Amino acid sequence: MASAAESGPAPPRESDQNFDYMFKLLIIGNSSVGKTSFLFRYADDTFTSAFVSTVGIDFKVKTVCRNDKRIKLQIWDTAGQERYRTITTAYYRGAMGFLLMYDITNEDSFHAVQDWATQIKTYSWDNAQVLLVGNKVDMEDERVVSTQQGRQLADQLGFEFFETSAKDNINVRQTFERLVAIICEKMADSLEGESAAAPGKKGPSLSDAPAQAAQHCGC
Ligand code: GTP
Ligand code: MG
Numbered sequence: 001m002a003s004a005a006e007s008g009p010a011p012p013r014e015s016d017q018n019f020d021y022m023f024k025l026l027i028i029g030n031s032s033v034g035k036t037s038f039l040f041r042y043a044d045d046t047f048t049s050a051f052v053s054t055v056g057i058d059f060k061v062k063t064v065c066r067n068d069k070r071i072k073l074q075i076w077d078t079a080g081q082e083r084y085r086t087i088t089t090a091y092y093r094g095a096m097g098f099l100l101m102y103d104i105t106n107e108d109s110f111h112a113v114q115d116w117a118t119q120i121k122t123y124s125w126d127n128a129q130v131l132l133v134g135n136k137v138d139m140e141d142e143r144v145v146s147t148q149q150g151r152q153l154a155d156q157l158g159f160e161f162f163e164t165s166a167k168d169n170i171n172v173r174q175t176f177e178r179l180v181a182i183i184c185e186k187m188a189d190s191l192e193g194e195s196a197a198a199p200g201k202k203g204p205s206l207s208d209a210p211a212q213a214a215q216h217c218g219c
Helices: 035-044 082-089 107-111 113-123 147-157 172-192
Strands: 021-029 057-066 069-078 097-103 129-135 160-163
Touching: 021 035, 021 113, 021 172, 035 057, 035 069, 035 097, 035 129, 035 172, 057 082, 057 172, 069 172, 082 113, 097 107, 097 113, 097 172, 107 113, 107 147, 113 129, 113 147, 129 147, 129 172, 147 160, 160 172
Parallel strands: 021 069, 021 097, 097 129, 129 160
Antiparallel strands: 057 069
């Protein structure tokens, strides 16, 4: 996994054209909520209890199949620490989906969700899809944010909601699959209405995926 605090890592090389779509996804949220752990669980099926705070931004690539299409996920794991904010927000542009994560045992991380949502609005493009993720459900005894509070906030923000555990591998794959599914749904809508694309839309169209594949979208 690449990492760099100053200039940030170069995007993964795209010489492997063996995919129909490329989705750029970001994981954001306060430091220590479990973003890196979540990505390692999903991409490598590993977990470590040691906390190594992310410096700047890292990424991993994973290819998934959906409706006979190969979708290459470029998943960016951002540092939650405030001092990296300028670097990390620079990566929001062009992201098709966000996992906005908080820790169910950490009230501050939940209260920060609104600010993170504002950052998404400010720095990403209008059609980016967002899932709210309450992580660390394996620590039920230390829970301070109820499922209902999480769901309510998600409803208020217009996001879908998942509770997860990177440690116990609860809902990790499902969360990514749902994010991919809603991006695919949006893509199908956007292809249908392509000619009538909204004027003044910020950033790339979902059909900026390889053009040849976009014509055969089965999502
Ligand atoms: P930054 O890189 O600083 O933004 O933090 P992060 O959000 O990437 O947090 P990270 O994944 O490094 O996890 C922080 C700590 O929480 C580590 O000690 C992890 O082992 C632990 N952790 C992550 N996910 C879970 C989980 O689902 N359950 C439990 N019990 N611990 C977790
Ligand atoms: Mg991290």
